[in-house]
Amino acid sequence: MALAHTILATLGNESYSGYDLWKKFSQTSKYYWQASQQQIYRELGKLEKEGAIASEIIPQEGRPDKKLYKITDKGIEILKTWSLEPAEPMAIREELLVKVIAAKLVPKSVILQEIKRHQQIHSQQLAEYKQIEQEKFADTSQLTFEQKCIYATLRCGIGYESYRIAWCEDTIALLSEASDN
Amino acid sequence: MALAHTILATLGNESYSGYDLWKKFSQTSKYYWQASQQQIYRELGKLEKEGAIASEIIPQEGRPDKKLYKITDKGIEILKTWSLEPAEPMAIREELLVKVIAAKLVPKSVILQEIKRHQQIHSQQLAEYKQIEQEKFADTSQLTFEQKCIYATLRCGIGYESYRIAWCEDTIALLSEASDN
DNA sequence: AGCTACATGTAACGAGTTACATGATTAT
């Protein structure tokens, strides 16, 4: 049920269209919650029906109209109540590891290549996150509590990508060592 | 679609009942794929219909009959074909981080307590994994390629829990620093 | 002429969760 709450938390005090939210989710919030455009539109519809958010239609010239959503008092209450409940640790479903488990079925080079590819993906992601860190969170002591919270999620993304890269390196070394296949 | 493939990879050369598989998933394989008992039973039904696995009923005294599943040649082909395809990096959906984003709504102590609780969960998990490591993978040089692959997934679990613990510690330090709430 | 960005949605399907249902054995 957390997508609804993630949207409420993301809305904060600002107004967003579904499209804006989707961009925010796929750009800056992807290290803590991923969602597709369609999921967001559907969830916005549900949240509006519940009265947790309210929309305002902004006519635009030459573009489709925009529907701007704002959190309501009821939405804030829902988010607050949810925030007080304990959070479940994320379920891990890592396809790459399943392929490692099944690795004996394919040439060793295939799995090693795939791990290298993942290492590159994570390295690129890490570089992006580190740049954001430098640009926006260079001086920790100057941050407000709210900014520190946002920074904490970015640190989580940085930690995650670093751990993935380290695992890829370790595993390439481990599996490359001479041994039959 | 990876649950089906995870089951096929887990079956390997052995026979498992749905119940056995569920235990394996909730005990030793949880650091790469999580699935509930119901999901496993449903997926086994589908896989049998497809002809990827075959079952044999083992009558038992005083207990319900057991249905033992084995991978078929067709199942091995399906798994092999899938193994050659690239793997998508896991989608991250971390509830705790959403609560961090919404932290300004609740007393600071609530979120700090929750992070501490997660730190404990991950510490316990890490200890379990490290014990398995000592018991089964003490001497890396003695492992076959297949065992190295299994060890690689355990190392992934160890890396993951370590990264989570480190993040919890960092974040508690970051958010504890004097600043209004 | 074709691609990307802007902007919203419906429909169908597949994956994951929760609740319900049954019933014996073993350990506390």
Added chain:
DNA sequence: ATAATCATGTAACTCGTTACATGTAGCT
């Protein structure tokens, strides 16, 4: 007594993915 373990499954629901549908503006 009662809880946990063994063992299988159905049904309903929610969440996530993929495909389809529409249409303008601006860039190359």
